[in-house]
Amino acid sequence: MVKKKRDRIRIEEMIEVIMKVGQGDLSVQLDLSGKDDLLDSLAMGLNMMIDDLGSTHAVEVQNEKFKQINTELEKAIDRAQESERLKTAFLANMSHEIRTPLNSILGFSELLSPDLEEGQFEDYSEIIRNSGIQLLQIIDDILDFSKLESNQLPLFFSLCNINKIMQEVYITQKQSKKLRQSDTIQLKEPQIELSNDIYLKTDPVRLKQILNNLINNAIKFTKEGFVEFGFSIKAGSRGEMIEFYVKDTGIGISDTKQKAIFERFIQVDSFSMKEGNGLGLSICKGLVELLGGVIWVESIVDEGSCFYFTLPFSDQGEMGVTKQVEQHNGKWSLSGSKVFIAEDNLDSLTYLEEVLLIEGVIVKTALDGQSLLELLKEDTPDLILLDINMPVKNGYETIAEIRKSGLTMPVIAQTAYAMPEERSTILAAGCTDYISKPIQRTKLLSLIREVLKKDSK
């Protein structure tokens, strides 16, 4: 029994503090009377217990934070391991993808001989060429993918006629090997809602790349039926947009895989050993997002898929002024023209020389920039084909000296770097134009004609 009123108040204070602690308030403390009596010792004990509870609570809060961090770390490790696993699978697949066309190139090259039966030479050459194109596509995909991954893929915007792009993609795809060989798959002409030409400010090369990738995939995964593509203008939350689609009647994609297929290295059916490097859709997604749009898929297994992507659009139709690029369809004879080639790789040099000699071009060759400069002291060509990466004096140093000496003839740079930004560097250095390796005969001749024709004006 508590006799003194003051002691009773102190005990009531203790009860109040205990209740507050019970409700989770660990900031409370009891005042000591200074009498150092039993009640003070009780209060001191309570204060120190509350402190301990606070410390324990702080440790628990910290532990909870650590737990969260650990959970996030575990997830990150899982993601890294999954990425690593996919990378390994990707490398194995890529090895297969690269070796397959290489196998054809090397195998059929060995079979080429003067003793071949009629038609065989052309057939083998066609296989070698197609395998080369396939290999080039793989290399382009890897380069694009690595650029997208490091946010270094430059875009080159211009006002594009979308109807025209759709038509060009249709013509390209119509000539694809699988479509030509199959009578069970039909590629429908692009579905275009509007009869007027639609102009869109975008990167036409990348837009075609996205469409071609999606259509290639659609054809690849369709045994019979049709593949169709088109676009329509839609109203979105951020204004009008063009919605493109590529639809097929192929194997379809299950709900669970629909998101994953846009992730790098993932293929619709990892076990089906379909050809492809698993980068296509990942590149599409990266490109669409770079161009300001979104990409998604709707699909039913065994019925087909429809891939959609949007690009931001504002009506630029009438006001758009498209740059008229002069077409050079008519052949301009190169016979008698004089071309100097600077190239350190003997195979590449021989190829360029052969291509030009067939056209009647007078050719002189140099194995490095310094040798080319020596040649230029003796003679002046109509045009120079200049490799960039050369020993003794590289392409940049060579073009600088050519221009410094007052020579103004067109110079076409040729390089294996193949990065779009390389072009602007090369042009700024003083070259007239640029062509990337591997150099296709028709492209090279067309470019030379264009450059020489311009120069002759």
Added chain:
Amino acid sequence: MGDIDEEIKVREISDKEIWVNTNKFSLIYDNIIYVIAVGEQTTEFAKAQAEICMKMSALIKGKVNFLIDLNKSGKNSPGARKMWKTLIEHDNTEKVATFGLHPVAKVIASFVMRVSSGNKMRFFSTKEEAIAWLRE
């Protein structure tokens, strides 16, 4: 709860007598560090005291004993108790005797002793009893 930032003042009267704020540290019987703890013992305060104890320990040949007067001591923060635990469990520490006449001192001692394992530390009512145990 949390320690309030406070200014720690150290006054060295001699090698054998040092003050840290209101706490007095003195060296007695050649191997006993005698601490008179006054007021609340915060973590920062305790850290400064630990440094003084280590400094005084260097003057002692062999193991060190501590005699702690808790008669005027206030609350010991959890951090301060942890610091005492480190000091008590130090290899160079022989024994620690705390003393105080009133129940508050006993409560404080029990909290300090709780953190330390073993039988290096004991509580006494009087200084004499404590010294006698230390000098056994």
